[in-house]
Amino acid sequence: MSKVEAYKIIISQFFAKTLDERAKENFANYLNDPDFLEAWQQLMEEGEMGAFPDNEIEHERLFKTIVQDSRITDQVVTVAETKKSPIKILKYAGIAAALLMVGITTLILFYNRMNISDNQLITGNLSTVVPGSQKAEIILENGERIDLENLKLDTVIDNGTFEIIKSDKGIISYRLKHPKSSNLQTAYNTIVTPRGGEYKLLLADGTKIWLNAATTLRYPISFNGEERKVQLQGEAYFEVAKQVHHEKRIPFIVNTGNQRLEVLGTSFNLQNYGKSIVTTLVEGKVKLNSQLSPQDELYLSPQEQAVFHSRDKKFLKSVVDPRYFTAWKEGKFAFYNTSIDEVMDIISRWYDVEIQYNYLPENFAFSGTVSRYDDINKLLRTIELVGDIHFELKGRKIYVNK
Structure with a gap:
């Protein structure tokens, strides 16, 4: 540059x-x-x-x-x-x-920093740390596993009653060989992305799902009932297709942790890595409730976000810019006044590295948009430029220093 x-x-x-x-x-x-x-x-x-x-x-x-x-x-x-x-x-x-x-503040990685060499900024062997990529496996109902990373593009796997298709763009979808078969109603598959993995899935009803790293989604291979249910752990972006049966719209339900989300047709991002459940609505409308507080219902409109903490057993709603929470599906990291521990959590999952804090700066706020596919050395150098912080990379561990 x-x-x-x-x-x-x-x-x-x-x-x-x-x-x-x-x-x-x-x-x-x-x-x-x-x-x-x-x-x-x-x-x-x-x-x-x-x-x-x-x-x-x-x-x-x-x-x-x-x-x-x-x-x-x-x-x-x-x-x-x-x-x-x-x-x-x-x-x-x-x-x-x-x-x-x-819009979002743009931060592109650059290489010239007042004659300071890369070795002065970040030390360690970088050869073993690479960005995440399309990696996942499907677990069939009988326990059989399919490694999608090693599955060639434009491939069809025949499972008897249905087919699993990997398109020429790497998208997984299903095709029923006998659509009227009633025994398919309870057939479930599970797709799992590892740390450093992502994948895109097309459900039988036309719903599109982007799965982020370290995510598990359990879903039926067909939808023949009065509602559509999936179960999520991790983070995914949904574009839910509308479905009508006997002139009645069939709701789409996502269960994650103690939260139940119901939609009729919408786009939203849902994140649950254990600390909290974060729902960000892009289009449409959703209804939220929790098993821990079933009497409380919360409705979200576009550009609204709900955070549910199991400890407090309640939702916290706010207005946000959804682009910061959905940029990952477009191959970007997007941050706005994000704390260092949140930034490093995201980096840890995507690059599959461990974070060790020797220093945790107070009032650190990082803003910017960078590619998820850049070398980790460049990403860490960019974060160093905007704060009193230094990184040391050793093997697959990042040390956060002053």
């Missing part, structure tokens, strides 16, 4: 307010580099600014504060006089303030 491209990322981070005090000082120093102003010019010419945000004035005020800082005034004036005019620099500040404030 070129130096100009790296500066474009830094500028975006600054105006998204994701830089800590140390990073802000570095940001001010960048103003002495002509490549920095070139990066600013390119951001304007790319035409990606969109509408000005409501807090444009606040961002420009913050930028002026840094530019006028007594520690760097001489440097900034020198650059402004030799490359661009001071007025034009501040004009760019107002326009660049609009960048990336409409």
Whole structure:
């Protein structure tokens, strides 16, 4: 990545307010580099600014504060006089303030960090740690296991009464050989993704399910009753297909832990790794209740999220941006003011590594969007850039240090 491209990322981070005090000082120093102003010019010419945000004035005020800082005034004036005019620099500040404030903050990994080598940032043998990939196995009702990773694309497995199909895109689906057979109503399969795995499943009713790492889903191979039930442990994104029987809409039910979720046709993300159950609604409407508190019912509308803690036996509802909770199915990590332990939990599951804390920073908040398929060394280096934290990678264990 070129130096100009790296500066474009830094500028975006600054105006998204994701830089800590140390990073802000570095940001001010960048103003002495002509490549920095070139990066600013390119951001304007790319035409990606969109509408000005409501807090444009606040961002420009913050930028002026840094530019006028007594520690760097001489440097900034020198650059402004030799490359661009001071007025034009501040004009760019107002326009660049609009960048990336409409959606998720974009953080792309970059390689140049003030002449600091990778070995100074992260140590250890990285060859054994790779991003997750399409890995899963199906457990049939008779206990037989099918390794989907080793199953070739565009393959059909004949199981007598039904067929399991792996498409040319790697999606698993089912086809009944005798659709009217009543004995298929209670036939269940289970799909399991390991740590460092993911998969996409198409149920017999047309419902699409994306499974994240370390997830188990039990489901029927056909839906012939008055309701559709699946059981989840882990994290999955659902696009539920509508189904009608005798002019009556058939509800879709997801049981996870002590929570029961009922939908008629919707899109949502559901996460249950043991600490809490997090339901994020993208489209439609869902009804939630819990075995621990069956009298309480909670309805969610789009952009609402419910968190259920077994300890408190109650739901906590809030308004969120669903993109941060569904980006994983698009191959991205998306964080917004996320604590370091939450970030590392996600990294641990996806890269199948163990986390050891020698230091747990207070008030650490990481924001950004990065690819889930990048080298773990690059990902950890990006997190280091926005906080007073250092990682050491040894084998399959990451040490979090000060």
